[in-house]
Amino acid sequence: MNLSDGKKVYFASDFHLGIPDGATSRIREKRIISWLSEIETDAQQLFLVGDIFDVWFEYKNVVPKGFTRFLGKLAELADGGLQIEAFTGNHDLWMRGYFEDELGIPVHHAPIQRVISGKSFFIGHGDGLGPGDRGYKMLKRILSSKGTQWLYRRIHPDTGVGLATWASRRGPKHEAGAEDGFQGPEKEWLVQFCLQTLQETHYDYFIFGHRHLALDYPLPQGSRYINLGDWIKFNSYAVFDGQDMTLQYYPSQS
Numbered sequence: 001m002n003l004s005d006g007k008k009v010y011f012a013s014d015f016h017l018g019i020p021d022g023a024t025s026r027i028r029e030k031r032i033i034s035w036l037s038e039i040e041t042d043a044q045q046l047f048l049v050g051d052i053f054d055v056w057f058e059y060k061n062v063v064p065k066g067f068t069r070f071l072g073k074l075a076e077l078a079d080g081g082l083q084i085e086a087f088t089g090n091h092d093l094w095m096r097g098y099f100e101d102e103l104g105i106p107v108h109h110a111p112i113q114r115v116i117s118g119k120s121f122f123i124g125h126g127d128g129l130g131p132g133d134r135g136y137k138m139l140k141r142i143l144s145s146k147g148t149q150w151l152y153r154r155i156h157p158d159t160g161v162g163l164a165t166w167a168s169r170r171g172p173k174h175e176a177g178a179e180d181g182f183q184g185p186e187k188e189w190l191v192q193f194c195l196q197t198l199q200e201t202h203y204d205y206f207i208f209g210h211r212h213l214a215l216d217y218p219l220p221q222g223s224r225y226i227n228l229g230d231w232i233k234f235n236s237y238a239v240f241d242g243q244d245m246t247l248q249y250y251p252s253q254s
Contacts, residue, residue, distance in 0.1 A: 001114070001115070001117070003044055003116065003117045003240075003241075003242040007042055007242075008042050008043060008044065008240060008241050008242075009044060009046075009047070009116055009239070009240040010039050010047070010238070011046075011049055011226070011237060011238040011239075011240075012035075012046075012047075012048060012231070012236075012237040013049035013051060013087075013089070013125065013208075013209025013229075013230070014050070014051045014209045014210070014228065014230035014232070015032055015051070015052050015053070015070075015230075016051055016231070017029055017032075017054060017066070017067050018053055018054040018066065018067075018165070019168070020169070022066070025066075028231055028232070029067065029069055029070050030069070031231070031235065031250065031252070032231060035235075035237070035250045036073050037073070040082060043082055044082075045082070045083040045085070046077070046082060046083070046084045047084075047086075047087070047207070048084065048085070049089075049208070049228060050087040050088055050090075050092070050127075050209050050210065051089030051091045051125065051230075052086065052089070052092055053091065053092045054091050054092075055092070055161060055164045055165045055168050056091070056092035056094060056095060057094040057161055057164055058094060058096045058097065058098050059153050059157055059160075060153070063098050071102075074103050074105065075102070075103050078103050078104045078105055079104075084103075085105065085106050085108065086099055086105050086106070086107045086108070087107070087108045087109075087123070087124060087125050088108070088125065089125040090125070090127040090210065091168055093109070093143060093144060094149060095109075096149075109144070110124065111123060111124025111129075112124065116240065116242075117240075117243075119204040119205065120202065120204045121205050121206075121207060122205070122207065123207045123208075124207075126209055126211060127140065128140050129190060129193040129208075130190055130191075130192045130193035130196075131189055133189065181213070182215060188211075190206075190208050190210075190211060190225065191217060191219075191225060194206045194225045195219065195220070198219060198220060198221060198223060202221055202223065203223055204223060204224070205223070205224055205225075205226060205240075205245055206224070206226065208226070208227050209227065209228045209229075211227045212229065213227050214227065214229030214234045214236040214249070215227040224245065226238050229247075231250075234249060235249055235250040236248070237250065
Protein backbone atom coordinates (compact mmCIF):
# COMPACT_ATOMS: atom_id res chain seq x y z
CA MET A 1 0.00 0.00 0.00
CA ASN A 2 1.18 3.51 -0.82
CA LEU A 3 -0.09 6.46 1.15
CA SER A 4 -1.85 9.23 -0.70
CA ASP A 5 -0.56 12.78 -0.34
CA GLY A 6 -1.19 14.10 3.16
CA LYS A 7 -2.50 10.77 4.43
CA LYS A 8 -1.22 8.76 7.41
CA VAL A 9 -1.47 5.37 9.07
CA TYR A 10 -2.45 5.25 12.75
CA PHE A 11 -1.78 2.49 15.27
CA ALA A 12 -3.32 2.15 18.74
CA SER A 13 -3.87 -0.65 21.24
CA ASP A 14 -4.86 -1.54 24.79
CA PHE A 15 -7.98 0.56 25.24
CA HIS A 16 -9.24 -2.08 27.71
CA LEU A 17 -12.75 -0.73 27.47
CA GLY A 18 -14.84 -1.93 30.39
CA ILE A 19 -12.45 -1.42 33.31
CA PRO A 20 -12.30 -0.62 36.14
CA ASP A 21 -16.00 0.29 36.09
CA GLY A 22 -18.64 1.56 33.69
CA ALA A 23 -18.30 5.25 34.53
CA THR A 24 -14.51 5.35 34.22
CA SER A 25 -14.59 3.29 31.05
CA ARG A 26 -17.17 5.65 29.54
CA ILE A 27 -14.83 8.62 30.08
CA ARG A 28 -12.03 6.72 28.31
CA GLU A 29 -14.41 5.64 25.56
CA LYS A 30 -15.39 9.26 24.86
CA ARG A 31 -11.71 10.28 24.81
CA ILE A 32 -10.96 7.57 22.24
CA ILE A 33 -13.91 8.66 20.11
CA SER A 34 -12.68 12.25 20.26
CA TRP A 35 -9.28 11.07 19.04
CA LEU A 36 -10.86 9.06 16.24
CA SER A 37 -12.85 12.10 15.15
CA GLU A 38 -9.66 14.15 14.96
CA ILE A 39 -7.60 11.67 12.96
CA GLU A 40 -10.29 10.82 10.41
CA THR A 41 -9.38 13.90 8.37
CA ASP A 42 -5.93 12.56 7.42
CA ALA A 43 -6.09 8.83 8.24
CA GLN A 44 -5.86 6.41 5.34
CA GLN A 45 -5.61 3.33 7.53
CA LEU A 46 -6.11 2.51 11.20
CA PHE A 47 -4.73 -0.53 13.00
CA LEU A 48 -6.27 -1.44 16.37
CA VAL A 49 -3.60 -3.72 17.76
CA GLY A 50 -5.40 -5.78 20.39
CA ASP A 51 -6.98 -5.55 23.84
CA ILE A 52 -9.53 -3.11 22.51
CA PHE A 53 -11.86 -4.50 25.17
CA ASP A 54 -10.90 -5.81 28.56
CA VAL A 55 -13.31 -8.69 28.07
CA TRP A 56 -14.88 -9.76 24.80
CA PHE A 57 -16.50 -13.11 24.14
CA GLU A 58 -18.79 -13.65 21.17
CA TYR A 59 -21.56 -16.17 21.38
CA LYS A 60 -23.40 -17.10 18.19
CA ASN A 61 -26.09 -14.48 18.73
CA VAL A 62 -24.74 -12.48 21.69
CA VAL A 63 -21.85 -10.03 22.17
CA PRO A 64 -20.86 -8.23 25.39
CA LYS A 65 -23.03 -5.32 26.45
CA GLY A 66 -21.72 -1.77 26.14
CA PHE A 67 -19.26 0.26 24.05
CA THR A 68 -22.07 1.44 21.76
CA ARG A 69 -20.55 4.84 21.06
CA PHE A 70 -17.16 3.37 20.21
CA LEU A 71 -18.60 0.70 17.93
CA GLY A 72 -20.82 3.29 16.28
CA LYS A 73 -17.79 5.49 15.59
CA LEU A 74 -15.92 2.58 14.03
CA ALA A 75 -18.93 1.86 11.83
CA GLU A 76 -19.08 5.50 10.78
CA LEU A 77 -15.37 5.55 9.88
CA ALA A 78 -15.51 2.25 8.03
CA ASP A 79 -18.61 3.29 6.10
CA GLY A 80 -16.82 6.51 5.20
CA GLY A 81 -14.00 4.59 3.54
CA LEU A 82 -11.33 4.44 6.24
CA GLN A 83 -9.44 1.16 6.11
CA ILE A 84 -9.55 -0.34 9.60
CA GLU A 85 -7.98 -3.60 10.72
CA ALA A 86 -8.17 -5.04 14.22
CA PHE A 87 -6.18 -7.62 16.15
CA THR A 88 -7.13 -9.86 19.01
CA GLY A 89 -5.18 -9.45 22.24
CA ASN A 90 -4.95 -11.62 25.30
CA HIS A 91 -8.06 -9.96 26.78
CA ASP A 92 -10.28 -10.11 23.68
CA LEU A 93 -8.99 -13.15 21.82
CA TRP A 94 -12.48 -14.64 21.49
CA MET A 95 -13.59 -12.55 18.53
CA ARG A 96 -15.24 -14.61 15.83
CA GLY A 97 -17.04 -12.55 13.20
CA TYR A 98 -18.91 -9.63 14.75
CA PHE A 99 -16.42 -6.99 13.58
CA GLU A 100 -16.31 -8.48 10.09
CA ASP A 101 -20.06 -8.94 9.71
CA GLU A 102 -21.34 -5.78 11.39
CA LEU A 103 -18.52 -3.28 10.81
CA GLY A 104 -16.67 -4.61 7.79
CA ILE A 105 -13.44 -4.63 9.81
CA PRO A 106 -11.15 -7.67 9.41
CA VAL A 107 -9.74 -9.15 12.61
CA HIS A 108 -6.29 -10.76 12.75
CA HIS A 109 -5.63 -13.51 15.26
CA ALA A 110 -1.87 -13.54 14.65
CA PRO A 111 0.78 -10.99 13.66
CA ILE A 112 0.87 -9.77 10.06
CA GLN A 113 3.49 -8.30 7.77
CA ARG A 114 2.82 -5.27 5.58
CA VAL A 115 4.72 -2.95 3.26
CA ILE A 116 3.47 0.64 3.38
CA SER A 117 5.05 3.29 1.17
CA GLY A 118 8.18 1.18 0.86
CA LYS A 119 8.60 0.50 4.60
CA SER A 120 8.18 -2.98 6.02
CA PHE A 121 6.06 -3.57 9.14
CA PHE A 122 5.60 -6.48 11.52
CA ILE A 123 2.37 -5.84 13.43
CA GLY A 124 0.78 -7.81 16.26
CA HIS A 125 -0.49 -7.49 19.80
CA GLY A 126 2.69 -9.09 21.13
CA ASP A 127 1.37 -11.59 23.66
CA GLY A 128 3.11 -14.94 23.55
CA LEU A 129 6.04 -13.75 21.41
CA GLY A 130 9.68 -14.10 22.34
CA PRO A 131 11.25 -16.36 24.98
CA GLY A 132 9.75 -17.18 28.36
CA ASP A 133 6.14 -16.96 29.56
CA ARG A 134 5.59 -20.64 28.85
CA GLY A 135 2.57 -20.85 31.13
CA TYR A 136 0.73 -18.15 29.22
CA LYS A 137 1.70 -19.61 25.85
CA MET A 138 0.18 -22.94 26.85
CA LEU A 139 -2.94 -21.22 28.21
CA LYS A 140 -3.31 -19.23 24.99
CA ARG A 141 -3.20 -22.40 22.90
CA ILE A 142 -5.94 -23.89 25.06
CA LEU A 143 -8.14 -20.79 25.01
CA SER A 144 -7.66 -20.30 21.27
CA SER A 145 -8.81 -23.81 20.39
CA LYS A 146 -12.21 -24.22 18.76
CA GLY A 147 -13.04 -26.98 21.21
CA THR A 148 -12.47 -24.81 24.25
CA GLN A 149 -14.53 -21.99 22.79
CA TRP A 150 -17.34 -24.38 21.83
CA LEU A 151 -17.47 -25.68 25.39
CA TYR A 152 -17.41 -22.20 26.88
CA ARG A 153 -20.33 -21.15 24.70
CA ARG A 154 -22.43 -23.79 26.41
CA ILE A 155 -22.31 -21.52 29.49
CA HIS A 156 -25.05 -18.88 29.71
CA PRO A 157 -23.71 -15.49 28.49
CA ASP A 158 -24.34 -13.80 31.85
CA THR A 159 -22.19 -16.42 33.57
CA GLY A 160 -19.62 -16.73 30.80
CA VAL A 161 -18.92 -13.02 30.45
CA GLY A 162 -19.07 -12.63 34.23
CA LEU A 163 -16.42 -15.29 34.76
CA ALA A 164 -14.19 -13.78 32.08
CA THR A 165 -14.56 -10.34 33.66
CA TRP A 166 -13.69 -11.69 37.10
CA ALA A 167 -10.58 -13.45 35.76
CA SER A 168 -9.47 -10.39 33.82
CA ARG A 169 -9.68 -8.02 36.76
CA ARG A 170 -7.42 -10.21 38.88
CA GLY A 171 -4.38 -8.94 36.95
CA PRO A 172 -2.95 -5.59 38.09
CA LYS A 173 -1.19 -4.46 34.94
CA HIS A 174 -4.14 -3.35 32.89
CA GLU A 175 -5.64 -1.45 35.80
CA ALA A 176 -2.56 0.54 36.75
CA GLY A 177 -0.89 1.02 33.36
CA ALA A 178 2.69 -0.18 33.05
CA GLU A 179 3.76 -2.08 36.14
CA ASP A 180 7.35 -1.03 35.64
CA GLY A 181 9.57 0.75 33.18
CA PHE A 182 11.72 -0.65 30.43
CA GLN A 183 13.70 -3.57 31.85
CA GLY A 184 16.56 -3.58 29.35
CA PRO A 185 16.79 -5.60 26.13
CA GLU A 186 17.80 -8.82 27.89
CA LYS A 187 14.61 -8.91 29.98
CA GLU A 188 12.15 -7.52 27.45
CA TRP A 189 10.72 -10.50 25.58
CA LEU A 190 9.44 -8.45 22.67
CA VAL A 191 12.87 -6.91 22.16
CA GLN A 192 14.31 -10.41 22.12
CA PHE A 193 11.68 -11.46 19.59
CA CYS A 194 12.61 -8.52 17.35
CA LEU A 195 16.32 -9.33 17.56
CA GLN A 196 15.70 -12.98 16.73
CA THR A 197 13.47 -12.08 13.79
CA LEU A 198 16.00 -9.62 12.37
CA GLN A 199 18.53 -12.42 12.08
CA GLU A 200 16.40 -13.85 9.28
CA THR A 201 14.14 -11.05 8.00
CA HIS A 202 14.46 -7.29 8.07
CA TYR A 203 11.54 -5.10 9.11
CA ASP A 204 11.72 -1.35 9.38
CA TYR A 205 9.17 -1.32 12.19
CA PHE A 206 7.93 -3.82 14.75
CA ILE A 207 4.58 -2.58 16.09
CA PHE A 208 3.25 -4.16 19.29
CA GLY A 209 0.93 -3.43 22.19
CA HIS A 210 0.45 -5.67 25.24
CA ARG A 211 3.37 -4.30 27.27
CA HIS A 212 1.50 -1.17 28.48
CA LEU A 213 4.67 0.81 27.92
CA ALA A 214 4.88 3.63 25.36
CA LEU A 215 8.25 2.96 23.77
CA ASP A 216 10.29 3.71 20.64
CA TYR A 217 13.35 1.46 20.86
CA PRO A 218 16.15 1.39 18.24
CA LEU A 219 17.18 -1.99 16.88
CA PRO A 220 20.05 -3.15 14.64
CA GLN A 221 19.92 -2.52 10.88
CA GLY A 222 18.03 0.72 11.39
CA SER A 223 14.92 -1.12 12.57
CA ARG A 224 12.71 0.15 15.41
CA TYR A 225 10.45 -1.50 17.97
CA ILE A 226 7.40 0.63 18.74
CA ASN A 227 5.25 -0.32 21.70
CA LEU A 228 1.95 1.53 21.57
CA GLY A 229 1.47 1.86 25.33
CA ASP A 230 -2.16 2.06 26.44
CA TRP A 231 -5.13 4.41 26.93
CA ILE A 232 -5.31 3.87 30.67
CA LYS A 233 -2.12 5.71 31.58
CA PHE A 234 -0.54 7.07 28.40
CA ASN A 235 -3.26 7.75 25.79
CA SER A 236 -0.51 6.89 23.33
CA TYR A 237 -0.55 5.91 19.67
CA ALA A 238 1.80 5.80 16.68
CA VAL A 239 1.58 7.62 13.36
CA PHE A 240 3.31 6.77 10.09
CA ASP A 241 3.34 9.56 7.51
CA GLY A 242 4.94 7.63 4.67
CA GLN A 243 8.49 8.45 5.71
CA ASP A 244 8.78 8.15 9.47
CA MET A 245 7.00 6.80 12.53
CA THR A 246 6.30 8.88 15.62
CA LEU A 247 4.85 7.97 19.00
CA GLN A 248 2.29 10.55 20.11
CA TYR A 249 0.01 11.22 23.08
CA TYR A 250 -3.59 12.41 23.24
CA PRO A 251 -4.50 14.91 25.97
CA SER A 252 -6.14 13.31 28.99
CA GLN A 253 -8.56 16.18 29.46
CA SER A 254 -10.12 15.69 26.01
